[in-house]
Amino acid sequence: MVFYSLLASLVALALASPFPSWVDQYPIFGNVTIFTPPSNWSNHWTTYARTVLLDQNGETDDILLASWSFQPPGRTYAPIYQSKDGGLSWNQLSKVYFSAADKPGSTILQVFLYELPRTIGAYPAGTVLLTANAVPANHSSTNIQLYASLDKG
Numbered sequence: 001m002v003f004y005s006l007l008a009s010l011v012a013l014a015l016a017s018p019f020p021s022w023v024d025q026y027p028i029f030g031n032v033t034i035f036t037p038p039s040n041w042s043n044h045w046t047t048y049a050r051t052v053l054l055d056q057n058g059e060t061d062d063i064l065l066a067s068w069s070f071q072p073p074g075r076t077y078a079p080i081y082q083s084k085d086g087g088l089s090w091n092q093l094s095k096v097y098f099s100a101a102d103k104p105g106s107t108i109l110q111v112f113l114y115e116l117p118r119t120i121g122a123y124p125a126g127t128v129l130l131t132a133n134a135v136p137a138n139h140s141s142t143n144i145q146l147y148a149s150l151d152k153g
């Protein structure tokens, strides 16, 4: 009997979709452009983006966040864009300024997003972390800096 129920649960596991259930709620699409540097910016580069699905604290609203590196006019920042429809459309949610990238000409590279799955120190599960390498305009140092958001971005 124990063997039978073990076998039954193994079969159930094998039949389960490899994707989380929310994937089925959205259409399949391709070639979504999240962001294009405006034509009047003097720098038009961007890097690969990082994304995170906010689902580590019981969230069921399927919110995605994305960030990347670029060179906007003036003091740079890491953009946070948000999608509420499975990645089909995106809006800017916030801008994250890094203390070590404090002057025009500084850069914020290798951004990474993460949602805490459990409490770490003063930060509860669901805290969104953004880290990157902030390089001042004079290139004198690299600074791995970490910022936390308590309101989902």
Ligand SMILES: *[C@@H]1O[C@H](CO)[C@@H](O)[C@H](O)[C@H]1NC(C)=O
Pocket: 029, 030, 031
């Ligand atoms: C995405 O764009 C590429 C290049 O323009 C094109 O070949 C491809 O068919 C597009 N894919 C979709 C799903 O639209």
Ligand SMILES: *[C@@H]1O[C@H](CO)[C@@H](O)[C@H](O)[C@H]1NC(C)=O
Pocket: 038, 040, 041, 073
């Ligand atoms: C670019 O154009 C936008 C929209 O007209 C304007 O708000 C912004 O100040 C301009 N930026 C630069 C760097 O010229």
Ligand SMILES: *[C@@H]1O[C@H](CO)[C@@H](O)[C@H](O)[C@H]1NC(C)=O
Pocket: 102, 103, 136, 137, 138, 139, 140
């Ligand atoms: C480079 O810039 C940083 C930040 O603006 C400053 O703290 C540092 O003293 C500068 N280093 C040099 C060698 O000028």
